[in-house]
Amino acid sequence: MTQSFFYIFVIMKNKPSLLTMNFSELFVPGLSVDCVIIGFEDHKLKILILKWNSDIDGWALPGGFVLKNEDLDKAAIRVLKERTGVELPFLEQFKTFGNLDRGKRNNALEKVKIDGITPEHIEWMNQRFISTGYVSLVDIKKCDPRPDILSEKIDWIALDELPNLILDHKHIVKKAISFIKNQINYLPIGITLLPERFTMKELQLLYESILEKKLDRGNFQRKMLKLDIFNRHEKHLEGGAHKAPYLYSFDHEKYNKLLEQGFSFNS
Amino acid sequence: MTQSFFYIFVIMKNKPSLLTMNFSELFVPGLSVDCVIIGFEDHKLKILILKWNSDIDGWALPGGFVLKNEDLDKAAIRVLKERTGVELPFLEQFKTFGNLDRGKRNNALEKVKIDGITPEHIEWMNQRFISTGYVSLVDIKKCDPRPDILSEKIDWIALDELPNLILDHKHIVKKAISFIKNQINYLPIGITLLPERFTMKELQLLYESILEKKLDRGNFQRKMLKLDIFNRHEKHLEGGAHKAPYLYSFDHEKYNKLLEQGFSFNS
DNA sequence: GCTTTATTGTGTACAAATGACACAATCTTT
DNA sequence: AAAGATTGTGTCATTTGTACACAATAAAGC
Numbered sequence: 001m002t003q004s005f006f007y008i009f010v011i012m013k014n015k016p017s018l019l020t021m022n023f024s025e026l027f028v029p030g031l032s033v034d035c036v037i038i039g040f041e042d043h044k045l046k047i048l049i050l051k052w053n054s055d056i057d058g059w060a061l062p063g064g065f066v067l068k069n070e071d072l073d074k075a076a077i078r079v080l081k082e083r084t085g086v087e088l089p090f091l092e093q094f095k096t097f098g099n100l101d102r103g104k105r106n107n108a109l110e111k112v113k114i115d116g117i118t119p120e121h122i123e124w125m126n127q128r129f130i131s132t133g134y135v136s137l138v139d140i141k142k143c144d145p146r147p148d149i150l151s152e153k154i155d156w157i158a159l160d161e162l163p164n165l166i167l168d169h170k171h172i173v174k175k176a177i178s179f180i181k182n183q184i185n186y187l188p189i190g191i192t193l194l195p196e197r198f199t200m201k202e203l204q205l206l207y208e209s210i211l212e213k214k215l216d217r218g219n220f221q222r223k224m225l226k227l228d229i230f231n232r233h234e235k236h237l238e239g240g241a242h243k244a245p246y247l248y249s250f251d252h253e254k255y256n257k258l259l260e261q262g263f264s265f266n267s
Numbered sequence: 268m269t270q271s272f273f274y275i276f277v278i279m280k281n282k283p284s285l286l287t288m289n290f291s292e293l294f295v296p297g298l299s300v301d302c303v304i305i306g307f308e309d310h311k312l313k314i315l316i317l318k319w320n321s322d323i324d325g326w327a328l329p330g331g332f333v334l335k336n337e338d339l340d341k342a343a344i345r346v347l348k349e350r351t352g353v354e355l356p357f358l359e360q361f362k363t364f365g366n367l368d369r370g371k372r373n374n375a376l377e378k379v380k381i382d383g384i385t386p387e388h389i390e391w392m393n394q395r396f397i398s399t400g401y402v403s404l405v406d407i408k409k410c411d412p413r414p415d416i417l418s419e420k421i422d423w424i425a426l427d428e429l430p431n432l433i434l435d436h437k438h439i440v441k442k443a444i445s446f447i448k449n450q451i452n453y454l455p456i457g458i459t460l461l462p463e464r465f466t467m468k469e470l471q472l473l474y475e476s477i478l479e480k481k482l483d484r485g486n487f488q489r490k491m492l493k494l495d496i497f498n499r500h501e502k503h504l505e506g507g508a509h510k511a512p513y514l515y516s517f518d519h520e521k522y523n524k525l526l527e528q529g530f531s532f533n534s
Numbered sequence: 535g536c537t538t539t540a541t542t543g544t545g546t547a548c549a550a551a552t553g554a555c556a557c558a559a560t561c562t563t564t
Numbered sequence: 565a566a567a568g569a570t571t572g573t574g575t576c577a578t579t580t581g582t583a584c585a586c587a588a589t590a591a592a593g594c
Contacts, residue, residue: 029296031397072365072397096363096399098339130298130339132363201542219582221543235590242541243589468571486553488572502561509570510560 023124027065032131033076034063034169035091036176037084039140039156040193043205046156047173048083048145049165058166059157061173063131076134083154085144090192091136094179095172098130102168135176137192181210185262191250197233199245200224207265220265227263229254290391294332299398300343301330301436302358303443304351306407306423307460310472313423314440315350315412316432325433326424328440330398343401350421352411357459358403361446362439365397369435402443404459448477452529458517464500466512467491474532487532494530496521 037048049059062083066075073093080089140156147154157163159177162170180187189210190203200221208215224230233247304315316326329350333342340360347356407423414421424430426444429437447454456477457470467488475482491497500514 028395028397031298066365066397068395069367071367072363093363096339096360098333098399100336100338128295128335130295130333132365199542216582216584217542218544218584223581225543238590240541240591242539242591243543244591245542466571483553483555484571485555485573489574490552492572505561507562507570509562509568510572511562512571 023065023121026067028068029124030127030129031066031072032063032129033066033072033079033134034061034097034131034172035076035079035083035134035136036061036173037080037136037138038176038180038193039138039143040206040209041140041156042158043202043209044158044160045177045209046140046158047162048143048154049157049162050083050147050151050154051163052151052166058164059162059169060166061169062154072132073134076132080134080136083146084138085146086136086138086142089136089138090188091134092187094133094135095175096130096132097168097172099168100128102131102171103129131172133172133176135179137180137188139193139195141195177210181212184210185264186259188255188259191252191255197247197249199236199247201245203248211265215265223265227258229258290332290388293334295335296391297394297396298333298339299330299396300333300339300346300401301328301364301398301439302343302346302350302401302403303328303440304347304403304405305443305447305460306405306410307473307476308407308423309425310469310476311425311427312444312476313407313425314429315410315421316424316429317350317414317418317421318430319418319433325431326429326436327433328436329421339399340401343399343403347401347403350413351405352413353403353405353409356403356405357455358401359454361400361402362442363397363399364435364439366435367395369398369438370396398439400439400443402446404447404455406460406462408462444477448479451477452531453526455522455526458519458522464514464516466503466514468512470515478532482532490532494525496525 039046039048047061049061051059062079064075064079064082066072070078073091076091076093077089080086080091145154145156159173162173165173180189184207190198190206193206194202201217203224204215204217204220207220229251230248231251233249235244236247238244306313306315314328316328318326329346331342331346331349333339337345340358343358343360344356347353347358412421412423426440429440432440447456451474456473457465460473461469468484470491471482471484471487474487496518497515498518500516502511503514505511
């Protein structure tokens with residue numbers, strides 16, 4: 001099962017000694033977590049995915065198995081930490097994928113010849129898997145993406161440029177995006193996805209990316225500022241043939257207070 | 268594990284022969300579904316729960332295990348069918364519960380002496396369980412609640428009168444309720460929870476129950492009717508010393524079309 | 535240095551919605 | 565026939581949404 005094929009190398013990179021252990025004793029059987037790690041760069045939403053090396057075609061979401069004495073949420077936190085170095089993430093479960101047809105198998109797993117992987121490992125990984133999806137919002141600049149042994153690379157890829165993803169991972173991404181779109185007024189969008197200081201233009205582009213529609217500049221700016229959750233800083237002297245915009249940062253205390261009740265951005 | 272203790276009897280009632288089978292061969296290990304089945308009666312939201320007989324104190328949500336060749340969603344549909352007879356339900360997954368501390372064990376399971384239950388069954392059920400929560404909206408009058416062997420009874424209990432629930436089932440209920448409150452504009456609230464014909468008053472009471480706040484009668488009525496999803500019928504000649512209200516039913520086609528985009532009820 | 539160009543911050547004006555309350559209509563009880 | 569209760573709808577002030585306008589200003593071109 002390609003999915004499991006991937007996971008095992010995630011583990012190898014960080015804790016190679018695990019390969020000498022019995023998966024059945026270590027992990028909850030048949031259950032995994034997959035993380036849709038979302039960032040914002042070049043005015044686009046991007047997600048962190050891993051490219052297979054070897055002859056297997058396809059990229060994969062960062063994911064992993066659940067330890068027997070580990071909370072489900074903790075497994076997702078661990079995966080995020082291992083792939084990005086991010087410690088105190090915004091991370092939220094959005095759906096569990098349990099259809100039988102999600103694990104379309106190929107024979108890639110059988111071809112694997114890596115020291116330490118036994119037929120027992122292969123068999124364990126070939127069982128049916130149910131996976132819980134988590135979405136994380138991060139500042140790309142604060143991430144330190146770490147590929148695993150199996151992967152040629154780990155990369156931030158724009159949502160509209162996604163390559164082939166293994167298994168049902170593209171479906172999982174779609175569900176994650178529709179989740180944050182739906183929950184946009186209750187998620188810490190700006191504060192997690194933007195750098196410390198930003199312009200209103202950048203914030204608007206972020207919202208437009210998620211909502212997939214243009215917003216009126218004037219109205220957006222006025223409505224945002226009226227929320228009274230920003231600190232306005234000295235002018236930004238950037239290289240543009242136009243009036244320089246203010247830089248803003250979030251007032252964390254006011255922001256969190258407002259987040260509880262939600263705030264809407266329709267226009 | 269009390270949770271599992273319950274599930275086994277759900278199975279016995281419907282397919283007693285299953286007890287002669289090996290759970291490890293039949294079910295996905297460590298994974299269950301729990302259903303929060305919601306109805307509306309006497310102007311109150313109610314949920315369907317099962318009362319233990321025996322000496323175990325506590326009620327439980329209808330739940331069950333997942334067959335090895337069964338979609339996760341299908342397992343929930345099966346549970347709902349077995350407990351209520353409802354065939355084409357509104358059923359939606361809302362969260363998966365995977366904390367280690369959710370399965371506070373007691374020794375009830377060890378005390379069980381029922382024909383066919385072996386120490387192997389007990390051991391299997393004593394493993395750690397992760398459970399996916401589903402919420403269902405049903406017309407109570409169309410349900411035929413069926414208790415299982417373990418239970419004295421199955422009953423519709425008002426949300427504000429819930430007794431002790433086993434494990435983390437009370438937490439699951441809370442999450443389910445907060446889910447439907449949050450998603451109220453995208454869920455088929457009225458069409459699933461009310462009988463075929465109803466008054467605007469009833470519809471309003473339903474919304475007030477979910478939103479946990481009073482709504483203005485005039486504004487609610489006007490806003491609803493403006494949605495143009497109702498058929499208005501001849502007067503209801505009920506026994507009240509006042510003007511008789513109209514009876515309404517949903518125009519299913521228009522309703523479904525509107526549901527896709529969502530519609531809000533703030534006042 | 536002056537003009538041009540692009541973009542920002544804010545203003546305005548109309549449309550739509552929300553929210554609070556009013557009142558006649560009408561059904562049963564007395 | 566009158567009283568009491570609830571419905572269906574009306575009204576209006578307030579808030580919010582939407583579209584567009586315009587002066588301010590920073591950098592680039594001449």
